[in-house]
Amino acid sequence: MPGSRAQAFVRFALEQGVLRFGEFKTKSGRLSPYFFNAGLFNDGACVGRLGQFYAQALVDAGLDFDMLFGPAYKGIPLATAASIALSNHPARGDLPVPFAFNRKEAKDHGEGGLLVGAPLQGRVVIVDDVITAGTSVRESVALIRAAGAQPAAVLIALDRMERAGADDALSAHSAVQDVEQTYGIPVVSIAALTDILSLLEDDPALAQYRDAVSAYRGRYGV
Numbered sequence: 001m002p003g004s005r006a007q008a009f010v011r012f013a014l015e016q017g018v019l020r021f022g023e024f025k026t027k028s029g030r031l032s033p034y035f036f037n038a039g040l041f042n043d044g045a046c047v048g049r050l051g052q053f054y055a056q057a058l059v060d061a062g063l064d065f066d067m068l069f070g071p072a073y074k075g076i077p078l079a080t081a082a083s084i085a086l087s088n089h090p091a092r093g094d095l096p097v098p099f100a101f102n103r104k105e106a107k108d109h110g111e112g113g114l115l116v117g118a119p120l121q122g123r124v125v126i127v128d129d130v131i132t133a134g135t136s137v138r139e140s141v142a143l144i145r146a147a148g149a150q151p152a153a154v155l156i157a158l159d160r161m162e163r164a165g166a167d168d169a170l171s172a173h174s175a176v177q178d179v180e181q182t183y184g185i186p187v188v189s190i191a192a193l194t195d196i197l198s199l200l201e202d203d204p205a206l207a208q209y210r211d212a213v214s215a216y217r218g219r220y221g222v
């Protein structure tokens with residue numbers, strides 16, 4: 001993603017209250033001085049704009065794919081927004097952009113099961129908000145493969161650039177690099193932790209958070 005677009009995205013996330021500074025616990029149990037809560041992209045206009053950022057990042061990456069998959073819960077509206085924006089993107093012509101998502105708990109009535117939306121088939125792009133330790137992506141890859149489809153790429157809003165693993169046994173690489181190596185698929189991100197650090201450098205009102213975010217990167221990041 002070109003630097004200026006990544007910067008515009010980080011600023012957009014800040015304005016929506018999606019990007020926040022303070023103290024937050026991540027899914028992997030770390031105490032993070034910042035958090036990206038994509039659930040606060042919560043009205044039609046900003047979800048529309050978010051979808052355009054995702055679509056442009058995927059188009060710029062020049063990847064071939066057949067459909068999108070959004071992991072529950074927050075990946076569901078993200079994949080939906082990206083699908084709508086890709087359908088309207090001039091570079092995609094009239095190509096359809098089917099999407100699917102999972103339930104966290106299997107439904108045992110009606111249509112039943114874990115998967116909702118288009119049948120998982122062909123080359124599937126996983127659409128999510130962030131990668132921290134990579135757990136959500138690993139679960140999505142397993143679901144896609146179990147359905148007989150192939151994971152083709154991961155598309156995220158923010159690469160937190162963190163290494164997975166226990167504090168005393170951190171991976172040598174970031175979780176994004178581990179995903180790319182393990183599955184042989186690219187991870188495309190709209191922005192990364194380095195773009196947040198640039199924002200903290202550039203905006204005097206945010207300078208107070210710079211040291212904590214830099215220290216967190218020093219401890220867990222690449």
Ligand SMILES: O=P(O)(O)OC[C@H]1O[C@H](OP(=O)(O)OP(=O)(O)O)[C@H](O)[C@@H]1O
Pocket residue numbers: 027028071072073074075128129130131132133134135136137175
């Ligand atoms: O790389 P990881 O360590 O897996 O962390 C990132 C994942 O954690 C969050 O999802 P979460 O499972 O908390 O659920 P939600 O989408 O229901 O909020 C986030 O939306 C990512 O999917």
Ligand SMILES: O=C(O)c1cc(=O)[nH]c(=O)[nH]1
Pocket residue numbers: 025026027028034035036037038129130131132133
């Ligand atoms: O690691 C996480 O759980 C996590 C980090 C983050 O910035 N945003 C989010 O939704 N989850």
